[in-house]
Amino acid sequence: MKALTDLLGRTPWLANADLKMLAGPVLIILILSMMILPLPPFILDLFFTFNIALAIMVLLVSMLTEKPLDFAAFPSVLLFTTLLRLSLNVASTRVVLMEGHQGTGAAGKVIEAFGEFLIGGNFAVGLAVFMILVIINFMVITKGAGRIAEVGARFTLDSMPGKQMAIDADLNAGLIGEAEARQRRREVAQEADFYGSMDGASKFVRGDAMAGLVIMGVNILGGLLIGMLQHGMSFSDAAHTYVILTIGDGLVAQIPALVISIAAGVTVSRVNTEQDVGQQMIGQLFNRPQVLFIAAGVIGLLGLVPGMPNFVFLLFASLLGGLGWWMTQREQTQLLDKAVKEVPQAALETPEASWDDVQLVDTLGLEVGHRLIPLVDNRQQGELLTRIKSVRKKFAQDVGFLPPVVHIRDNLELGPNTYVITLKGVEIGRGEIYPGKWLAIDPGQVSGKLDGVPTTDPAFGLPAIWVDPKLREHGQIYGYTVVDAGTVTATHLNHLLHRHAADLLGRSEVQRLLDKLGGENKALVEEVVPKVVSLGTLQRILQSLLEEEVSIRDLQTILDALAEHGAGQPADAQDLAAVVRVALGRAITQQWFPGQTELHVIGLDFNLEQVLMQAVNSGGALEPGLADNLMQQTETALARQEASGEPPVLVVPARLRALLARFLRRRLRQLAVMSLMEIPEDRTLRVTSLIGGNNR
Structure with missing residues (x-):
């Protein structure tokens, strides 16, 4: 019933909730009544007119919607309209056979008009027109729409895993929130349900056409027999009267059926854009x-x-x-107007140099080639601007502070499709994107190949291909992660923000964090800063945490640890950072081992551990041979750990943690080095990969 109320609810005067609730039950009662109870000709005229009006409404709604899911009720509407036409056929057949001997007006004015006026009273012409309409409806429109719906349902189901991966990728990159992700997943499921329902619903129309042929034959044969045997009519009079009535009845049913079939074809054959069918046709033709x-x-x-x-x-x-x-x-007029607006006015005089001419270096910058300007132009509703805002918001929620604003400018010295990400005026990332195309990223388990421009994902270095939009669904079916050009840049920016988080945290950001915490716990802030540590020392402690991808969201725990262990101690940032890491141990463990009680980690061989302890006691310098051997064995152990699907976490004694973290993470940034003191007591350690010995 909801499907019909959705259709009727599009009309303002039917927007009342009570009327919408009654629409479905009333229609069912009418359909059953028309099949069982005899109806006078005037009531038939009303229902035939309503059927025609309803068909026109369905066609208009299907043409004015911008995407198929905007008319998701269409399969159910198709079922109800088919039942309505069949019930009218039953009611009109009863009247034609019972009252047809009285003349062509016996079944109502609508049937008489279609039988007399539209075909000129010539039943041969009427039969030809009726058969042509049935063939057009049955063989052309309904068959084509059914085939499109069948193929659409198949491809939609096949592409669902790829679309779900794309949604998860956007969610993980911070481009969308949980609510939008749920909405997009719901739309993917609804799209599959819609095309599947349309594939089955198209059978209703085909069956309706076949029923129309059967009803026409029954009416003609039954009318001839009743007219000649019961009412004493001659063959020619009976044929003229009953055939005209039958053809009029058939045309009254088939024309709305044809309109509904056209609406079905329009709905399933359209391509999703921000325009309705009329706008697409006019705009593209x-x-x-x-x-x-x-x-x-x-x-x-x-x-x-x-x-x-x-x-x-x-x-x-x-x-x-x-x-x-x-x-x-x-x-030409539009191009001239645009050129006039873009021409800058010549300066009337050259002003003296001033401090306003001094350009400070932007903390974060994004430079783009000229073909990428539409992506970052507010006037053209550049999609990349919105995604950069989402990346900054997601970063603030995950890491614990708000990164600086990204200053965007065009750079004609760059390639037309190139962008450069800068940190304090220094390039930290570069990529090349193609607006209008999609990047199909190979996660390592694809089942097919795509035609396009081979490249590399700028964020993670995975092999990828730039493909045309028409190959997007094929790529998702093959297992590629397919994203648009704006998402590629936003993901790259998000990756670099996390990698350089320590460089982004300045004193002003630290002061704002303290001001925010001071609103809730002013006493704690005043006790720690500047009595225990200075603002600069606190900045270095937080930067030390960020360098190893530890979130600083729990600033209260960080200050509590400094207040407890920092008083009276030398204000060495590295030593205090180690104290803070112990306090944050449960959060760090949860970050790498969410919900796990047994932690599968990389460990150190006992003999290697003793050698490293001696190096620490003698000043912390590693011999070149020992350093090379340690790096090679760590790379081997890390490869074994990642191959088994375990987190890349190395657990070492507390005295070795800082030394190994500084040394190993220079090359192996994905490695996390934790100390035994940071592991909560309720967690169990299991060494699955060993550095300096055989794998356990």
Whole structure:
């Protein structure tokens, strides 16, 4: 019932909740009543008119929606309209056979009008028109729409895993929130349900066409027998009367059926855009003056051929040529207006240099080539601007402070599709994207190949291919992670923000964090800063945590640890950072081992551990041979750990943690080095990969 109320609810005067609730039950009662109870001709006229009006409404709604899911109730509407037509056929058949001997007006004015006026009272013409309508509906429109719905349902189901991966990738990158992710997953499921329902619902119309043929045969044969045997009519009179009534009845049912079939074809054959069908057709058929000029030339040449209807052909050639000329003039005017607006006014005089001419270095910058300007232009609703805002918000929620604003500018020295990400004026990342294309990233388990431009994902270095939009769903079916150009840049920026988080945390950011915490716990802030540590020392402690991807969201725990262990101690940032890491041990463990009680980690061989302890006691310097051997064995152990799907975490004694973290993370940034003191007591350690010995 909800499907019908959704359709009727689009009409303002039916927007009342009570009326919408009654629409479904009332329609069912009407359908059953028409099948069982005899109806007078006037009531039949009302229902036939309502059926035609309903078909026109469905067609208009299908044409004015911008995507199929906007009319998700269509399969159910298709079922109800089919049942309504069949019930009208049953009711009209009863009247035709019972009252047909009284003349062609016995079944109502609507049937009489379709039988007499539309076909001129000639039943041979009526039969031909009726059969043509049935063939068009059954063989062309319904069959094509059913095939499109079948293929659409198949491809939608096949592409669902890829679409879900794309949604998860956007969510993990911070481009969308949980609510939007749930909404997009729901739309993916609804799209599959819609095309599957349309595939089955198209069978209703095909069955309706077959039922129309059967009903027509029953009415003609039954009418002839009843007219001649019961009412004493001659064969010619009975044939004229009952055939006209039957054809009128058939046309009244088949024309709305044809309209509904057209609506089904329009709904399933459209491509998702921000425009309805009419806007798509006009905008894409008449957007190129060259096409109109060529068409005008061809029609004009045909109009000059002797024997052709010259006037009509030359008239259309003139109309097409005039329309093409008008569109050309309009484009030139628009380009001229745009050029005038973009020309800067010449300076009347050169002012003296001032401090306003001094340009400070932007903390974060994004430079783009000229083809990427639409992605970052507010006037053109650049999608990358919105995604950068989402990345900054997600970063603040995960890491614990708000990164600086990204200053965007164009750089004509860059390639047209190149962008550069800078940190304090220094390039930290570069990539190349193609607006209008999609990047298919190979996560390592794809089942097919795509045609496109091979490249590398700028964020994680994975092999990828730039493909046309039409290959997007194919890529998702093959197992690629397919994202648009804006998402590629936003993901790259998000990756670099996390990697350089320590460099982004300045004294002003630290002071704002203290001010925010001071609003809730002013005493703690005043006790620690500057009595225990200075603002600069606290900044270095937080930067030390960020360098190893430890969130500083729990600032209260950090200050509590400093207040407890920092008083009276030398203000060495590295030693205090180690104290803070112990206090944050449960959060760090949860970050790498969410919900796990047994922690599978990388460990040190006992002999290697003793050698490293001696190095620490003697000043912390590693011999070159020992350093190379340690790095190679760590790379081997890390590869074993990642191959088994375990987190890349090395657990060492507390005295070795700082030394190994500084040394190993220079090359192996994905490695996390934790001390035994940071592991909560309720967690169990299991060494699954060993550095300096055999794997356990």
